[in-house]
Amino acid sequence: MIFAHTFDKVEHGIKTVTRRLWRPDWELTDGRLTTGRGWRRELYRVGGTYAAQPGRGKPAEFRIEILSLREENLQDITEGESIMEGIGQPTRNHPAGNVSHLHVNFAVRCGDKSWAVGETARDAYCSLWNTIHQASGCQWDANPRVVRIEFRKLEAPHA
Known part of the structure; x- marks a missing residue:
């Protein structure tokens, strides 16, 4: 699974949920997310383990286990779920923390240089x-369907 924008949060166990845009050929049944027309190919399943990558074409650095899968609308996300997505409170030493006059209470780094900020974790x-999602019909205001994937980072086996 690729986490191009929030890999560090997954790596440190801060992000334990991710949402991905729902695709028309996806089906979610019995804890299995599949794709295809006619024949079905499994993408993810509850209990399955998958490589976690910091970007497309980059090597996996650890594995994650899928704990739950659910289809929902993007705007169904709660404040608590936003925190599970890796949104945290900026500190005084945090670049986003120096904007208190803007009522920034929550922030997350987007890649290497920019920050997503908000008054609430849900706003951030x-x-x-x-x-991340700039295409028409994919942004927040469109409230697209998503698959919510809860996971946990697996510890590497000891040698």
Whole structure:
């Protein structure tokens, strides 16, 4: 699974949920997310383990286990779920923390240089989503269907 914008949050166990845009040929049944027309190919299943990558074409650095899968509308996300998505409170030393006059209470780094910020964790998640998903019909205001994937980072076996 690729986490191009929030890999560090997954790596440190801060992000334990991700949402991906729903695709028309996807089906979610019995804890299995499949794709295809006619024949079905499994993408993810509850209990399955998958490589976690910091970007497309980059090597996997660890594995994650899928704990749950659910289809929902993007705007169904709660404040608590936004925090599970890796949104955190900026600190005084945090670049986004120096903007208290803007009522920034929550922030997350988007890649190497930019920050998604908001007054609530949900607002900051909305900002992050819109930074990543810029195509028409995919942004927050369109409230697209998504698959919510809860996971846990697996510890590497000891040698």
